[in-house]
Amino acid sequence: MPSVVSLFVTCIVDQLFPKVGMAMADVLGRIGYDVDFPEAQTCCGQPAFNSGYRDEARNVAEHFLRVFRESEYIIVPSGSCTSMIVHHFRELLPDNAEVGRIEAKTWEFSRFLLEVAKVEDLGARMACIATYHDSCHALRELKIKSGPRRLLSHVQGLDLREMDTAEECCGFGGTFSVKFAEVSGAMARGKIDSIKKTGASVVVSIDSSCLMQLQGALHRAQLPIRTMHLAEVLAAR
Amino acid sequence: MEETRTIPGALSNERLQLAIYASTKRLMDHRSGAITPELLGDYQELRTQANALKKHTIDNLDYYLEMVEERVTAHGGKVVFCETGVEVSDFILKLAKERGARLIVKSKSMTTEEIDLNERLEDHGLQAVETDLGEYIIQLIGDTPFHIVAPALHLTRYEVADVFQEKLGVEKETVPEKQTMIARAVLREKFLAADIGITGANFVVANSGAVVVVENEGNARLSSSAPRIHIAIAGIEKLIPRAQDLGVFLKLLGRSATGQPLTSYTSFLSGPRRGDEIDGPEEFYLVLLDNGRTKLLENPDRRQSLYCIRCGACLNHCPVYRKIGGHNYPWVYSGPIGAIITPQFHGVSKDPWLPFASSLCGACAEVCPVKIDIPKLLLDLRADVTKDKEQKGKSGSERLAFRMFAWMMRRPKAYAMAGRIGALFAPQGSPWISRVPWYMNLAPIRAWLSQRDLPPPPPKSFRRMWKER
Amino acid sequence: MSREAILGRVRTALGRKAGQLPGAIPDAYLRPPAIDDLTGIFCVVLEKLGARAYRVSSMADAREQVSVLVTKKTSIASNSAVLTECGVTGLPGVRSGVTDKQELRDLCASAEVGITSADFALADTGTLVMLSSGEEARMISLLPPVHVAVVPASRILSSLDQLLTTLPLPAERTSSMVLITGTSRTGDIEQILVRGVHGPGEVHVVVVESAQKW
Numbered sequence: 001m002p003s004v005v006s007l008f009v010t011c012i013v014d015q016l017f018p019k020v021g022m023a024m025a026d027v028l029g030r031i032g033y034d035v036d037f038p039e040a041q042t043c044c045g046q047p048a049f050n051s052g053y054r055d056e057a058r059n060v061a062e063h064f065l066r067v068f069r070e071s072e073y074i075i076v077p078s079g080s081c082t083s084m085i086v087h088h089f090r091e092l093l094p095d096n097a098e099v100g101r102i103e104a105k106t107w108e109f110s111r112f113l114l115e116v117a118k119v120e121d122l123g124a125r126m127a128c129i130a131t132y133h134d135s136c137h138a139l140r141e142l143k144i145k146s147g148p149r150r151l152l153s154h155v156q157g158l159d160l161r162e163m164d165t166a167e168e169c170c171g172f173g174g175t176f177s178v179k180f181a182e183v184s185g186a187m188a189r190g191k192i193d194s195i196k197k198t199g200a201s202v203v204v205s206i207d208s209s210c211l212m213q214l215q216g217a218l219h220r221a222q223l224p225i226r227t228m229h230l231a232e233v234l235a236a237r
Numbered sequence: 238m239e240e241t242r243t244i245p246g247a248l249s250n251e252r253l254q255l256a257i258y259a260s261t262k263r264l265m266d267h268r269s270g271a272i273t274p275e276l277l278g279d280y281q282e283l284r285t286q287a288n289a290l291k292k293h294t295i296d297n298l299d300y301y302l303e304m305v306e307e308r309v310t311a312h313g314g315k316v317v318f319c320e321t322g323v324e325v326s327d328f329i330l331k332l333a334k335e336r337g338a339r340l341i342v343k344s345k346s347m348t349t350e351e352i353d354l355n356e357r358l359e360d361h362g363l364q365a366v367e368t369d370l371g372e373y374i375i376q377l378i379g380d381t382p383f384h385i386v387a388p389a390l391h392l393t394r395y396e397v398a399d400v401f402q403e404k405l406g407v408e409k410e411t412v413p414e415k416q417t418m419i420a421r422a423v424l425r426e427k428f429l430a431a432d433i434g435i436t437g438a439n440f441v442v443a444n445s446g447a448v449v450v451v452e453n454e455g456n457a458r459l460s461s462s463a464p465r466i467h468i469a470i471a472g473i474e475k476l477i478p479r480a481q482d483l484g485v486f487l488k489l490l491g492r493s494a495t496g497q498p499l500t501s502y503t504s505f506l507s508g509p510r511r512g513d514e515i516d517g518p519e520e521f522y523l524v525l526l527d528n529g530r531t532k533l534l535e536n537p538d539r540r541q542s543l544y545c546i547r548c549g550a551c552l553n554h555c556p557v558y559r560k561i562g563g564h565n566y567p568w569v570y571s572g573p574i575g576a577i578i579t580p581q582f583h584g585v586s587k588d589p590w591l592p593f594a595s596s597l598c599g600a601c602a603e604v605c606p607v608k609i610d611i612p613k614l615l616l617d618l619r620a621d622v623t624k625d626k627e628q629k630g631k632s633g634s635e636r637l638a639f640r641m642f643a644w645m646m647r648r649p650k651a652y653a654m655a656g657r658i659g660a661l662f663a664p665q666g667s668p669w670i671s672r673v674p675w676y677m678n679l680a681p682i683r684a685w686l687s688q689r690d691l692p693p694p695p696p697k698s699f700r701r702m703w704k705e706r
Numbered sequence: 707m708s709r710e711a712i713l714g715r716v717r718t719a720l721g722r723k724a725g726q727l728p729g730a731i732p733d734a735y736l737r738p739p740a741i742d743d744l745t746g747i748f749c750v751v752l753e754k755l756g757a758r759a760y761r762v763s764s765m766a767d768a769r770e771q772v773s774v775l776v777t778k779k780t781s782i783a784s785n786s787a788v789l790t791e792c793g794v795t796g797l798p799g800v801r802s803g804v805t806d807k808q809e810l811r812d813l814c815a816s817a818e819v820g821i822t823s824a825d826f827a828l829a830d831t832g833t834l835v836m837l838s839s840g841e842e843a844r845m846i847s848l849l850p851p852v853h854v855a856v857v858p859a860s861r862i863l864s865s866l867d868q869l870l871t872t873l874p875l876p877a878e879r880t881s882s883m884v885l886i887t888g889t890s891r892t893g894d895i896e897q898i899l900v901r902g903v904h905g906p907g908e909v910h911v912v913v914v915e916s917a918q919k920w
Contacts, residue, residue: 009699011646011652013699014656014698014699014700015656015659015694015695015698015699016692016694016695017692017695018695018697018698018699018701018702019695021699021702021703022699022702022703022706025703037700037703039649039700040649041649042645042646042647042649042652043646043652045643045646047639047642048639048642048643049616050597050616050619051593051619051623051635051639052592052616052619052620052621052622052623052624053620053623053636053639053643054620055643056639056640056642056643057643059643059646059647060642060643060646060647062647063646063647136596136597136598136599136600137599139599140598140599140600140602140603141599167600168556168598168600169556169596169598169600171556171596172596173595173596173597173598174596174597175593175681176593176594176595176596176597177596177684177685178680178681178684178685179590179593179594179684180244180557180593180594181684181685181687181688182244182245182248182687182688183244183248183557183560183561183594184596184688185687185688185689186248186560187556187557187560187596188688188689190556212692213689215669215690215692216669216685216688216689216690216691216692217688217689217690219668219669219671219689219690220671220688220689220690256896259897260897263897279737282735283735286732286735289732290732293728293729293731293732296720296728296729297720297722297728297729298716298720299713299716299717299720299722299724300722300726300727300728301728302712302713302716303713308877312877312881318707318708318709318712318713319708320708320711320712324708368904369894370892370894370895370903371892371894371895374894374895387893387894387897388894389894389895390897392895392896393896394895394896397895413895413896413898413900414898414900416895417892417895417900417903420903421902421903421904424904425815425904428904429811429815442877444875445875445876445877446877447876447877453890453891453892453903454890454891454892454903454904454905455848455890455903455904455905455906456903456904458844458848458884458904458905459848459849459904459905461882462844462845462848462882463811463845473712473716478731479734479874480870480874480875480876480877481734481736481870481871481874482734482735483866483870484734484735484736484737484866484867484870485735487866488866497887498830498831498887499831499833499866499885499887500887501886501887501888501889501890501891501905502884502885502886502887502890502905503884503885503887504882504883504884504885505876505877505882505883505884505885506881506882507876507877507880507881507882508877508881509881510838510881510882511880511881512839512840513839513840514838514839514840514843514880514881514882515785515804515805515806515807515810515840515843516807516810516811516838516843516844516845517838517844517881517882521881525712527708527712527715531712531715531716531719532719534715534716534719534720535719
């Protein structure tokens with residue numbers, strides 16, 4: 001078992017949801033890893049890539065490759081950022097040998113816990129009714145579905161209930177959320193209707209962008225339901 | 238029905254939202270019920286086979302076009318290659334004139350919608366009657382189809398009752414079963430009196446010179462069997478190599494579209510009646526249409542756009558389609574498939590917003606029976622749009638914003654500094670933010686806040702917290 | 707000419723030359739399921755589709771069953787040897803032996819029942835396979851609101867895959883092969899299921915289980 005893992009917290013966690021990064025570091029430390037945070041990290045470039053600005057995205061991707069060159073394991077609290085790195089970097093930099101190495105070293109957080117650290121029970125405790133939202137990139141590009149649910153099943157006191165539209169998109173989609181704001185909002189409200197039916201007080205996901213979309217809509221609807229990143233739930237005692 | 242044609246209009250129409258939701262949900266559930274491991278254990282393998290067969294056919298399309306032409310001719314039919322929709326209608330008008338034909342019955346064909354065939358025929362004095370019930374209703378109203386497989390999805394029985402009363406002169410009838418019988422009687426007369434029957438083709442089988450037409454009502458059978466002349470119109474991409482390949486494609490088409498292992502009628506038609514056959518058309522024409530498809534062949538990555546077998550599964554699963562409906566897409570092909578082929582046919586500058594009208598959730602790619610990588614093509618088209626804008630000098634503030642984004646994201650210190658400066662401006666102290674001060678009310682923030690609240694900026698970024706821990 | 711223009715554009719786009727053979731074609735993927743009780747499965751699936759299945763053990767019984775379905779109705783029967791053999795063509799109200807196209811069509815348009823055999827049946831989808839021929843016209847299973855088919859059990863195959871294995875080139879046999887799976891139907895108005903839109907709303911299949919191979 002390697003002792004040092006590097007965090008790529010993602011720009012959205014760094015700037016808007018820092019507690020997610022702290023929680024992730026906390027959990028990794030608890031199971032025996034030394035956690036490294038390469039300070040020069042910024043972003044994976046997905047916003048530019050998804051908006052059609054390939055040159056700009058490429059520049060950012062190259063920076064990422066430089067920053068994490070020496071890392072053995074790169075842990076990411078996001079399905080969409082992980083997918084950008086492991087699936088789309090090669091489209092931007094098809095002749096760059098470093099890309100293949102980075103793909104092999106980059107792990108979405110929950111997948112790292114289960115497949116590398118081989119830990120399912122983090123000793124977490126959170127008494128609540130919760131429901132899990134499958135973020136799209138995680139579900140469809142990384143095939144992450146049962147893993148986070150297994151991790152949540154060991155959280156003491158947590159009653160996990162499936163919503164009937166767990167796999168439906170929350171409507172964030174990056175700039176889609178502002179370019180097609182009304183459709184995005186309608187999609188969020190559809191998810192919220194599903195969430196309400198579960199009776200959950202907490203919505204869990206592995207993507208902060210989805211959580212931002214859902215929490216924003218929940219708050220606008222004045223519903224007493226909060227969103228939490230999986231890392232925050234697993235860090236809870 | 239005008240309000241279905243704007244996005245805000247469609248979103249605010251509760252009845253429409255319910256209709257779209259219920260119909261697409263039913264189709265989704267039927268599909269998943271038909272592809273369970275017990276019923277179709279090799280579903281994923283079938284998709285792989287279908288993709289490989291389509292790839293092979295499209296990559297060798299000229300060979301198979303010539304093969305189908307030879308076979309159709311050998312069976313007594315004729316192949317007519319048409320570059321444009323105008324050529325198709327010219328051909329039909331000429332034939333109709335030569336044969337003294339006035340009345341045409343048509344079964345459902347998106348290809349004919351694509352080329353506005355009916356309009357052109359009607360302009361020249363022919364009567365072209367749609368015989369698929371949903372299309373017939375749409376034709377009476379003068380509307381366009383709402384969904385590839387369910388054209389009248391957006392209408393209620395009351396709207397149908399009104400249009401029947403108005404256009405057919407019958408008494409108002411609101412029971413769907415009875416409405417259907419009214420249409421059956423009216424259309425039966427047309428079938429038996431028509432001179433020409435026009436169908437589409439779900440598949441064109443190269444080694445058989447045959448068209449395969451898949452349906453539930455029986456109007457395609459009637460259109461292809463009752464009149465003296467049968468014209469099948471198909472895009473050149475509809476080809477499959479062998480009749481045996483129908484084992485793969487028919488297993489996927491019905492289940493993906495409506496959950497049916499086979500639809501009520503699958504017709505395999507290879508020409509005019511022959512030998513001692515008693516009935517069937519005397520003449521058979523297979524019209525093979527380009528209309529821009531050869532353009533889509535040019536890029537090897539994008540050729541897969543032509544693999545589509547028009548099942549409609551991507552529409553049913555698309556969260557955006559399910560909110561905005563088929564009328565908010567600029568062309569007859571709506572939903573995810575429409576979003577990738579429309580810009581390729583019409584150029585990216587015509588509807589530059591279209592590739593962006595997606596959250597890239599990937600549900601479409603997951604259900605596509607021929608494994609078209611729709612999200613990848615959407616991303617490729619987005620890059621085309623920005624490049625096109627740049628070439629035309631129309632880039633504007635977004636390009637500048639992303640240039641700055643890239644500049645900053647390569648400079649960690651600048652990025653960290655920007656984060657700290659941004660935090661200074663941001664309103665502090667509230668749980669989540671519903672309003673921002675005027676100097677922060679930029680368009681993206683306004684758009685975001687129109688639908689949901691913004692997260693409050695944290696007192697410290699992660700990197701600061703980490704440093705100080 | 708459009709033909710040359712289109713083929714030319716296709717070749718240019720694909721980087722192919724005229725007369726060039728294609729690359730290797732994937733093998734045909736046909737996986738007929740192993741079904742022991744073909745007749746049993748066929749009947750079960752047929753009934754699930756909203757059609758009716760009747761199992762009889764002789765041609766005489768088949769005639770009996772058909773007579774129940776067509777009594778007091780006008781029927782048009784195909785020229786299938788199966789129908790002649792079981793005597794359906796002799797039932798009251800049943801016209802058959804028609805070979806003139808227009809006469810047949812008029813009869814089909816006014817008949818209440820169309821009676822045919824079928825060239826094959828497919829067990830796993832409950833499908834009747836009708837090949838147009840001198841024996842079986844297209845309109846008989848299409849125009850009348852009720853369709854009755856008398857099918858020898860020996861003609862039941864497991865599946866479409868088996869049909870395509872047995873008959874890889876249908877176009878060499880007929881200008882029209884139709885797979886009939888259940889009744890005519892639509893959901894176009896409010897997604898409500900209605901049967902008998904243009905084709906028959908009622909389908910009855912009499913399966914004759916006898917030793918003789920038909």
